[in-house]
Amino acid sequence: MRVTRRASAYVIGLVVISVVATGCVGAKKNNADKKRNATAKNVTLVIGSNSIKGGKNTEGAVHTLDYTIPKFEAMEKAKGVNVKVTFQGSGADDEIYKQRLALSLKVGGGPDVFSMDGIWLGEFAQAGYIKPLDQVVGSSVGSWDGWSQISSSIMQNATFGGQRYGIPSGTDGRILYFNKKLFAKAGLPATWQPKSWADIIAAGKALKKLPGITPLQIDAGTAMGEATTTQGFLPLLAGAGQLIYDDKTKKWQGATPAVKNVLSFYQQIYSGGLGDPKLQEDQNGRDQSFAAFSQGKVGVLAESDYLWRSVICPDKSKCNTTAMPDRNQTVGFALIPAMKPGSGVAGQNFVSISGGGDEVINPNTKYPQQAWELMQFMASKASVIAGLAGTAQITERSDVNAEVLKNDPLLSFINTKVLPITRFRPGLAVYSTTITTAIQQATLDVVTGKSVGQAAQTYQQTVEKAVGANAIQTG
Amino acid sequence: MTGVFLVFPALWTVYIGLLRYSLTGVSASAPTFRGIHNYTDALRDPLFRNALKLTIFFVLLSAVIGQSMLGFAIAWRMRRSNAITRSVVQTLVLLAWILPSTVVVFLWQALLSRNDGTLNALLRSGSTDWALSHPLATIVVFNIWRGTAFSMLLFSAALAAVPNSQLETARLVGASGLQQLRDVVFPHIRGHVLTNTLLISLWTFNDFTPYLLTGGGPNHRSETLPVYVYNVALKGGQLGFGSAISLIMLLINLVVALFYLRLLRERRRA
Incomplete structure (x- = not known):
């Protein structure tokens, strides 16, 4: 009996502290004067x-x-x-x-x-x-x-x-970079512009015949963080005709055909030997993909103009070990094609994502x-x-x-x-706390060998838990 | 002091664990009350269970078995070595312990790297990505290497207290090495073994260094509980949920500590 009484005293104590503490958590209100210290010397x-x-x-x-x-x-x-x-x-x-x-x-x-x-x-x-x-x-x-x-x-x-x-x-904007020297060796044109995802896969297959190189690098997995979503998944999704969040219907993409198409594309690359699945899981995968591209070991890389300016610029003092003195001759670039001509969002042939x-x-x-x-x-x-x-x-x-x-x-x-x-991208909190990680996980699931259906289903469950069943577009 | 630095933060964790409270977004400025849902969600979360399982393996393999055994083996072996060998070995083992984690992890990354890593060069194993293909083994081996010094020091001191005369007698009556260990040495150092196991279990349980090496990856395969909490609470911004898991961790720590303390007390009574 005494034990129970003491226990309940503890519980009451806890509750009192919790109640007192309520209001201590959360943003502080500051209505400070806008002109404060305006004339300070x-x-x-x-x-x-x-x-x-x-x-x-x-x-x-x-x-x-x-x-x-x-x-x-x-x-x-x-x-x-x-x-x-x-x-x-x-x-x-x-x-x-x-x-x-x-x-x-x-x-x-x-x-x-x-x-x-x-x-x-x-x-x-x-x-x-x-x-x-x-x-x-x-x-x-x-x-x-x-x-x-x-x-x-x-x-x-x-x-x-x-x-x-x-x-x-x-x-900025997302595009496809490609190595013209590797392209020449694989018998691909120096003025490459794929018109569909099938064209990208075809180039990958041609590049695969060259020894010691990674044909395609489309960022995937959780270790790449937001790069997976922005450089890879979202441009592809736009190419499959959907945006991750529809402003008009206020709905997020669930396991829709577009999402599944994107995941299938990842699967074609990473289980078909056209990409390096291990790199996607590496803690420093993105940096390593940069290094490999600058050394001429990657055929096609989806990235933003950041790569061009700050990673593979010709100037060693700016771009350190990843500088490419022959960048302008070696590196070509192309628009990211929609899945099929005209299948992109708003009927576009080519797509991109900016930030x-x-x-x-x-x-x-x-x-x-x-x-x-x-x-x-x-x-x-x-x-x-x-x-x-x-x-x-x-x-x-x-x-x-x-x-x-x-x-x-x-x-x-x-x-x-x-x-x-x-x-x-949608500027909503739930995007960067949940949606983007769910996307990264879905691509990782595919890269590590799960089926597209399974990965899409898990993705949908995570999104649904975060935004509710009414704010999600399914199947 | 205990109140300010221990009890209050612990209660605070309990309280935050009851909220839907995040690092950014609406629930950062206006947290809502969720009751025990964070706790029940955690227990149901397959990633939490995965982390718990990994943590238990990590503690058992790297601390309880790895560090204790290796620490004891070195201490036992060094007892009869000459002073120079002993100080060289002890310095090397200690060095692994006292270097800052960030420096050590940097060296280990160079060791394990798939591109021209030292280990691959030594074993001629091509471009094996050790940390990716064997994440749990990587952090287990790393933690054994890193933490053995403590067990070694503690056991060295303990073994010094074992009377040589008893060992000599045992040898004279023809006891084998194992028998000597079991019947002469172990009864003397039993308290030390327990203390050592308690300390290194708790340290390893709460150790965050694996994060620096593998980041909990690939695909959660080396995500021990502390790493999981970090990923959930800070990377994912879910402070409320993260607090709930932290509290569960705290309880597990308490249970482990109580278990060992009870063992120690029974020994004293005996």
Whole structure:
């Protein structure tokens, strides 16, 4: 009897603590003054980004350190304000960077101005980690002259629920890269442009005859993370005529024929010896696929323009061990075809998926006005051009694009041929917490030998559990 | 102090474990109450069961069997070796223990890599991807290599306390090596064996280093419980569900600890 009484006392104690603690979890409300510290004479700001000098996205880090910081500090000095800007670099996987950012913002920390993937915007906004610019800085945001240079499709990357959360920083597109030297050896044309998935498989079979190379690399599996979804599954799904989330019906794809078609395509590649199934399971699989491609050991690789700019660029000092001095002669590129001509989403023959990053102000910053000034400076024409450091990239600014893209064959290809047919991923939290991992798992299941039907069924169960049976399109 | 650093976080875990609470999205700013559903979901989750099973294998093979046996074998063998051999061997074993995990894992990746890995070069085994084709074996061998030092040190100290005269007597009456171990040495070091097993079991149970080596992959085949919690709570952002699993882990730890403590107490009574 005494034991029971003591036990119930414990339980009551626990309940009391739980009740008291309710409300301690969840986002903190901050209605701080937008003009706080606006006239401060000594200001410190931190720029955060997933780039690091000598490592990941080194050119971005170098630009921030050698251009943005000294120029901005000098500019403010001339106005009589002592600004000290520091750079918080990082060279981690994107998922890790996101996690670290979310954890810092959750406890009220984090850099004052930081870059993030546009696809995280929705879930960060819903969590209260970031706020619309109007709320952080004030309505003066609207008067920035840069907005007129940013196209509405790129602006999507920085918009959630109709509100502007930051300044987008460029966009990208997915295409197929191929090694012309291997193609020549396999008797394939140097101006290859597949018109269907069958054409890709046929090229793979021709390449398979060459010794020691991997014919096709379409990212799959959980170890590749979001790359599996963005570089592989979603463009293929668009080619099979569906988007992962239909804005009109508000439904996610379940085990539909389109999803099964995509998984069958993966199966053709990875159980037919046209791809390297082990690489898809490797922790560093994506980096290894880059290395192999740069060494001429991969026939066809589905990737974004990031590969061209930052992985296989000819310049060793930028791209380190994966640099390809003969890139322009060796590497060809082609649009991703629909499953069959005209079978793509909206009846398209060719498809792509795009994304892009944003610069965002931390709502917890001590200096919202100065942070906004820094952000405008970072997105100014002069700074964006300097950040390209002579190379080309599709930036957020039309005025910059008009000047730089004509110098680069691939990027003008993406700008003129890919962006008009591309699609964006759904910016909803459930996408990046559940859907994308379910997709990765489904491709992994197929790569490791499960049947397409089984993989699709497991995928559907996971999605259904997350979004409910009403928000899913089946069979 | 215990209250602040141990009891409160534990209760906090219990509380978060009752919520639908995530790192990002709507349920980060407005968590909802789910009662014990996180706990029942966890127990029903095939991935949780997979992780539990792997963890038990991992602890049994790498700690209870691997580290204890190897640690004891080295300690026993070194008892009669000369001082130089002993210090060389002990230094090497200790080195594996004291180096930072990140450094060690980097070396192991180079060892196991399928592209020009050291092990493949030694065994002339082409491009075998050890960590991918034998993930559990990889982390078991790694953990034995990494953690044997503790058992070795503890047993060295314990063996020093075994009176030489008793061993000598046993030898004189013609006891074999195994008999000496069983009848003379073991009764003296039984407490040490239990303490050692308790400590290394709990450490190994909670060890996160396998994550650095295999990331729990491929396809969850080396996903022990701590790695599973990390993948669920931080990578997947499901903080509530992750807390529920953490609490279950805490309970398992308690049960294991109580089991060993009881054994120890019985020994003292005897």
